[in-house]
Amino acid sequence: MPAFRIVRRTALPPxxxxxxxxxxxxxxxxxxxxRTVIETAPPTHVGTLFTARTGVGRVTVEDRMxxxxxxxxxxxxxxLVRLEKHGRAVRGAAEIEVLPLPAGGCEVHxxxxxxxxxxxxxxxxxxAAVGRLVFGRALDRLLRG
Structure with missing residues (x-):
């Protein structure tokens, strides 16, 4: 059960x-x-469901959260947002925490x-190493806009 953490700082307000x-x-x-498919009407709240489908052609993995x-x-x-993973192939949990910094901006875990x-x-x-790489790049891109 690999677990990993990625930390980034940004000048963005929390x-x-x-x-x-x-x-x-x-x-x-x-x-x-x-591709991410949202299964619940917005806005996001406890109980929101979505699935990330990764693959090419008929070979896909679904990460239902x-x-x-x-x-x-x-x-x-x-x-803090916590996501429970309920897919057939992917199980576990993810958390994204946004911590305000005293000098401005925030730190993301x-x-x-x-x-x-x-x-x-x-x-x-x-x-875990592949996860840190893939999710680290995604986090960087999300924070850049």
Whole structure:
């Protein structure tokens, strides 16, 4: 069960970073061969469901997620969204936390705890390394706009 964390700092105000980081359709656009389908009417709230489909042709992996914590940043209070993964091939959870910085801007913590069906635990370090790379690039692009 590989777990990893990515941390980034940005000059964006926390509320602005939050909007970019919780635009689920934009997430899919940042990961190669991925499309995000929102299954619940906006706005995002606890219970929102969406699926990230990654693949080419008929070979796809679905990462079905449910928002279980939805706390946007407010003033000096950090924001936190937690996603539970309910797919056949991808299980686990993800969290995105947006922490205001005293001098302005914010720090973003992206945490993933993945379980990929059918992969032996010996591959956990490889999965974590690939996850840090792919999700790190997505995070950078989301924060850039």
């Amino acid at each position: 509320a602005h970073a939050w909007v970019r980081l919780t635009d689920w359709e934009r997430h899919g656009a940042q990961v190669p061969f991925t 449910e928002v279980t914590v939805w706390r946007p940043p407010a003033g000096a209070d950090p924001g 992206w945490r993933e705890d993945l379980r990929l069906f059918g992969l032996p635990r010996v591959l956990d370090p490889v999965v």
